[in-house]
Amino acid sequence: MKIEKDKSLKEMTTFKIGGNAQFFCIIEKEEDIVEAVKFAKENNLRFFVLGGGSNILVSDKGFGGLVMKMEMKGIDFNGGVVSVKAGEDWDNFVGETVSRDLYGLENLSLIPGTCGAAPVQNIGAYGSEVKDTIVSVRALDSKKMEFRDFSNPDCEFEYRNSLFKREAGRYVISSVIFNLKKNGEVNTDYKDIAEYFLLKGIMRPSLKDVREAVVHIRTNKLPDVKVLGTAGSFFKNPILAHGQANELKKRFPELPVYPFSDENVKVSLAWILDHVCGFKGATKGNVGTYKNQALVLVNNGGATANEIKSFAHELARAVQEKTGIEVEAEIQYVGE
Numbered sequence: 001m002k003i004e005k006d007k008s009l010k011e012m013t014t015f016k017i018g019g020n021a022q023f024f025c026i027i028e029k030e031e032d033i034v035e036a037v038k039f040a041k042e043n044n045l046r047f048f049v050l051g052g053g054s055n056i057l058v059s060d061k062g063f064g065g066l067v068m069k070m071e072m073k074g075i076d077f078n079g080g081v082v083s084v085k086a087g088e089d090w091d092n093f094v095g096e097t098v099s100r101d102l103y104g105l106e107n108l109s110l111i112p113g114t115c116g117a118a119p120v121q122n123i124g125a126y127g128s129e130v131k132d133t134i135v136s137v138r139a140l141d142s143k144k145m146e147f148r149d150f151s152n153p154d155c156e157f158e159y160r161n162s163l164f165k166r167e168a169g170r171y172v173i174s175s176v177i178f179n180l181k182k183n184g185e186v187n188t189d190y191k192d193i194a195e196y197f198l199l200k201g202i203m204r205p206s207l208k209d210v211r212e213a214v215v216h217i218r219t220n221k222l223p224d225v226k227v228l229g230t231a232g233s234f235f236k237n238p239i240l241a242h243g244q245a246n247e248l249k250k251r252f253p254e255l256p257v258y259p260f261s262d263e264n265v266k267v268s269l270a271w272i273l274d275h276v277c278g279f280k281g282a283t284k285g286n287v288g289t290y291k292n293q294a295l296v297l298v299n300n301g302g303a304t305a306n307e308i309k310s311f312a313h314e315l316a317r318a319v320q321e322k323t324g325i326e327v328e329a330e331i332q333y334v335g336e
């Protein structure tokens with residue numbers, strides 16, 4: 001395994017933003033993970049595992065430490081039990097499962113990134129979360145220097161969160177095992193999906209139809225990361241107590257509110273940014289919110305991390321002033 005110095009990270013992120021990694025290596029097998037983490041420890045360096053770079057904002061000053069680019073490949077099908085290496089592309093993997101008539105991941109089609117990153121923030125879309133199909137996650141615990149298989153409850157999944165995100169810098173995921181259904185049922189309850197099939201006149205959509213629907217909806221609503229710099233939703237949807245949500249509903253009757261838990265509901269931040277703050281399609285210098293989705297920040301060309309950060313700060317302040325909600329970043333900040 002080769003360790004390089006001063007490697008530019010910009011092109012390895014979907015925001016197309018960021019400085020250099022002080023040290024950089026490519027991970028192709030579990031032994032590489034051990035070797036890389038040992039190198040980091042011996043040299044007193046932090047490390048960061050880079051997947052598809054689709055949910056991060058790398059600082060303009062870069063990352064003072066070791067960046068490990070995850071490129072472990074391989075998918076192993078054993079009936080509905082599927083094991084995938086961390087460096088496989090997520091959407092390619094979803095495509096493979098759908099083509100084998102395995103149900104469970106179709107609503108998560110076209111999410112950018114790698115399979116190893118999926119459990120970290122418990123990716124979710126259109127009424128599905130990846131936690132619903134994960135059996136276990138295999139990762140190196142860099143503290144104990146041993147590999148461990150984390151069962152689903154061990155991963156402590158929450159909305160866009162997990163043990164691996166909370167203890168960032170401790171674990172390096174090498175593979176994930178899913179349990180998918182042979183004769184499953186599709187979930188078309190999410191508004192956008194239900195509307196798509198209504199419009200197409202499809203009453204009993206197949207698994208492949210659902211993947212097609214999600215691809216169609218995402219293509220229309222979200223920017224293509226190959227064309228426009230972005231990391232998808234920049235903030236999480238806020239989780240509020242029923243009382244606070246009811247107060248907001250009185251002021252903004254149209255505000256979308258989703259069930260979350262006994263005590264809390266989830267409200268749509270995209271809707272607030274759009275209809276309360278008027279930020280949909282807003283631009284400032286080289287950055288802005290996407291024309292079709294106000295929760296998505298975009299690099300319109302040549303933006304710096306600082307520009308994105310200060311724009312995000314401005315949005316957060318406006319939301320706070322108008323609604324009292326403290327927003328939380330969904331993307332991960334990397335570097336100084």
Ligand code: EPU
Nearest residue numbers: 125126232233235236237256268270271274280292293294
């Ligand atoms: N809306 C607006 N204005 C906008 C965008 C949306 O009013 O500019 C309204 C929509 O009409 C809808 C509601 O807001 O009533 C929710 O919008 P959407 O369906 O686009 O979903 P979201 O809550 O904004 C979440 C995820 C997305 C995921 C979609 C679809 C988070 C932080 N984001 O967005 O995930 O694709 O649901 O399920 O939970 C990501 O994490 O990067 C991501 C893109």
